[in-house]
Amino acid sequence: MKLSRRRFIQSSFAFTALSVLPACSVNRSYDQQGRPVYDLTAMPSKAELVPGYQTSILGFNGQIPAPTIRCKQGQKVTIRFTNLLSEPTTIHWHGLRIPIEMDGVPFLSQPPIMPGETFVYEFTPPDAGTFWYHPHMNSVVQLGKGLVGLIIVDEASPVKFEEDHQVMVKHWHVDPQGEWKDLMIPRLSARMGTPGEWGTVNGSHNPSYSLQENATTRVRIANVDNTLTYPIRLEGVDAWVIAIDGNPVKRPYPLSEHKVGPGMRVDVGFIAPQAGERVYVRYMKGKFPFPLCEFQCVKSNLSPANVLPRLPLNPIPQIDLDNAQQIDFVFEWQGAVTPVDDTGKASPTFWLINKRAWNGMSENSIPAALASLQRGKTYIFNLKNVTQYHHPIHLHGHTFTVLELDGVKLDEPFHTDTVLLGKNGSAKAAFVADNPGRWMYHCHVIEHLKTGLMGYIEVT
Known part of the structure; x- marks a missing residue:
């Protein structure tokens, strides 16, 4: 198969006024058909992973966590990606069934994007759910130092949860002062891999989020770690597995513990407890729980719900x-x-x-x-x-x-x-x-x- 040419930004794009999405600092505009167009850049930057210390990172738009790209099932999305790293890179859209030219594997599906170049990714996601994006070049370093982010595809017919949260889990290979340690130790690569030592959710260590009491809640848990598998458990609420790797399950089932390996995701649903109560997301090491994040329930005007919204199944081809x-x-x-x-x-x-x-x-x-x-x-x-x-x-x-x-x-x-x-x-x-x-x-x-x-x- 002949490699496709790089697709540079062309003047034929027509956009509406630029907007900045809240809490993710990513520029989004729209084409003439009202379809989203994102600007995304891979670049060196600094972030406070360990409180009080600055760490040199590689970030999408220079930030940790990376911007979340949000689009709609069955609607074209455009991502204008610029490489400001000192080395080639690409973006792979993990879990999306899209044309090979957009898959982001160097040489196999596209030429590497060289420093200073811009490549335009365009695709129409057929499936709704929680997916993610990352480079497919020098992956130990580029992913390990922060080039990981979520792409969420909303259902073609909207499914309304009153609360929708992202929990992007990752351990970083940094010391207590935020300085980088070895990302890869060969003797550990021959085993389970070299684990990071500083755990985060969305770039923060054991963060706390607010949650409206009685809210129908969707929590999208994504493992963007290089190495670790996270056995996930929720405490303080009866939670249900509603989707695995972006794909809704036919019959949601109670969450006891779910193993989320590197690259994997699980969506869980629950009805938020009363104000003053807390919901904990735990990382289980054997029988011992370690904190990932928590949700503090606050007062709201929401009436108690009896059922969770149901997710429609994705149009996966019927196997023979x-x-x-x-x-x-x-x-x-x-x-x-x-x-x-x-x-x-x-x-x-x-x-x-x-x-x-x-x-x-x-x-x-x-x-x-x-x-x-x-x-x-x-x-x-x-x-x-x-x-x-x-x-x-x-x-x-x-x-x-x-x-x-x-x-x-x-x-x-x-x-x-x-x-x-x-x-x-x-x-x-x-x-x-x-x-x-x-x-x-x-x-x-x-x-x-x-x-x-x-x-x-x-x-x-």
């Missing part, structure tokens, strides 16, 4: 299991193999997909696909993790229907873009290969993909 082709994928550990390049720099490789390690690519060197799929056909990926470390397996451009986990057939299959495989875990995930292109397929523990656990599938 009777004619599906099955493909096995084994994720395993290669061992401490550390190649050295011509400059003497070590490039460790620890992980394999079907006995192959990802060794990178360039404009004139694209590795072979892990699998070539026929457009319109249903496939079942038999995923098997033969290591003691978990792997959140993410596929670009498509949505899985998870049929089975750890050998147990699911009574209620669910849709997701990332399947979390636990220690020696397995899954059966089906999808219709309806989106043509070369699509990245990888573990979303960033150090794992960096050291081999990545490849791509081709849909023709």
Whole structure:
């Protein structure tokens, strides 16, 4: 496939007066059809991650948290993205089923965006839900130092929650004075990855938010961490899982504990308690809860609600299991193999997909696909993790229907873009290969993909 040309800003755009969205400092205007147009910039900046200290970060529009991009299901959105970093970058729109030219993988779907350049991303999201965006270049550093943000796609027919909150969780590799520590330690990359030490929600440590009593509430929890899986629990309220990785579940179910791996999201719904009470979002380490954030309920004029709004299902293509082709994928550990390049720099490789390690690519060197799929056909990926470390397996451009986990057939299959495989875990995930292109397929523990656990599938 020939690489598409960069799409620079053209004078044919016609915009209404510029507006600034509250609490996110992102410029939004509108084209002649009333569709949103955002201006987004990747740039070095400083942020107060640890109170009282300034940390040098990489930020979208120079800020932590990054601006939230909000658009509407079935409506085109335009993002004019400028790279003010000292190195190339791109933006990948994680979880969105959009054309390959907009997927943001360098060389595979678009040329790298060089320093000083602007690229225009345009797409029409078919699915509503909670998604996120991040670079797909030098990911350990660019994501690790702050280039992560949410893109929320509102339902085509509005679903009204009285409160809608974003909880973007991330641990930072900084010391108590906000100075950077190692983002990647190879001996840890060969295990679960190098964990950060300073936990935040939306860039703040254990923040507190207000919540109207009796409000029907949607909390969008997104794991934008490089490494950590967060087993999530809510205390102080009866909460329900209403969406997984942006996709509404057919029948919401009570939240006890939900594991959210790197790149994954979960939306929970509840009716806010009375004024004076608190709702806690906890990160469970074994049996021990650690605080992420809390909501303090305040008085309101809202009447007590009996039910939560229901989310319509996304238009995921119907799978044809009777004619599906099955493909096995084994994720395993290669061992401490550390190649050295011509400059003497070590490039460790620890992980394999079907006995192959990802060794990178360039404009004139694209590795072979892990699998070539026929457009319109249903496939079942038999995923098997033969290591003691978990792997959140993410596929670009498509949505899985998870049929089975750890050998147990699911009574209620669910849709997701990332399947979390636990220690020696397995899954059966089906999808219709309806989106043509070369699509990245990888573990979303960033150090794992960096050291081999990545490849791509081709849909023709």
